[in-house]
Amino acid sequence: MNTLTNGQAEQLIQLFADRYIRKDYDAFLDLFADDIIFEFPYSQEPNPRRLDGKAALKPYLENLEKVLEITSFTPPVIHVAADAPVFFAQFEASGKLLMTGQPYEQSYISVVKVQENGRIVHYQDYWNPLAAT
Template sequence: MTTSSRTVVEKVLRAGREVDIDTFVALMAPDGYIEWPYRPPGVPARLRGRAEIRRHLTETAGTFVTFDEYRNVVLHETADPEVVIVEYEAYGNLVVTGQPFEQTVIAVIRVRNGQILSYRDYLNPLPLVEALASVRARPTGRVG
């Protein structure tokens, strides 16, 4: 029995929140991709393939923001059984300052045969831009 698209999306959201890179990557199709159409500077537009996705997540996951929970998660199953639209609010903290961080996300995810072909992450870039600015403006504590 094939895993439903909804179940795969629920698993990938949990893996993302828990920074479970192995599970996240295993849910991706070998040539699947993640893209961020709206992103702050420094975030790649698209990652394609498990190796590239793994490398990026290994280098960046949990280094700037950690997420404790996703709230108000709504999964919309569509007329196309491969496509699920998910919306949620992510709550966590900036790693450097410990300050609270909130992010609103809408993602369009296409799943086929239990694997994610495409994950288009329409996050609100403004909280990230503001967080980056606040971290850059933070005194380094260095003397001289």
């Protein structure tokens, strides 16, 4: 896939959000290549900065659901790269921190690279770790 349309990127990020909120992790993981690289550049210890492969992503999701419940995502603002299978998505999430019951409000910017088969091969998740404390 050399380029993406705005519609393809919007559909992919919508599936991402819907499947995550429903906690349908098998369907969520189907959005990714087996060798997905999932990065969290602003992550702080003890959280990982990088996950390699679906085998690492699945237990991460299962642990995350014990700490955080996201109940909604805003519609994304999508920016598609001109000559690459890459898009940028800006969106917000709301939910709660399960250990404290405090609200969780987060702004995200994600950089997403997609393979020819439409699966995500690289996902960079830029979020504010202070919102999770």
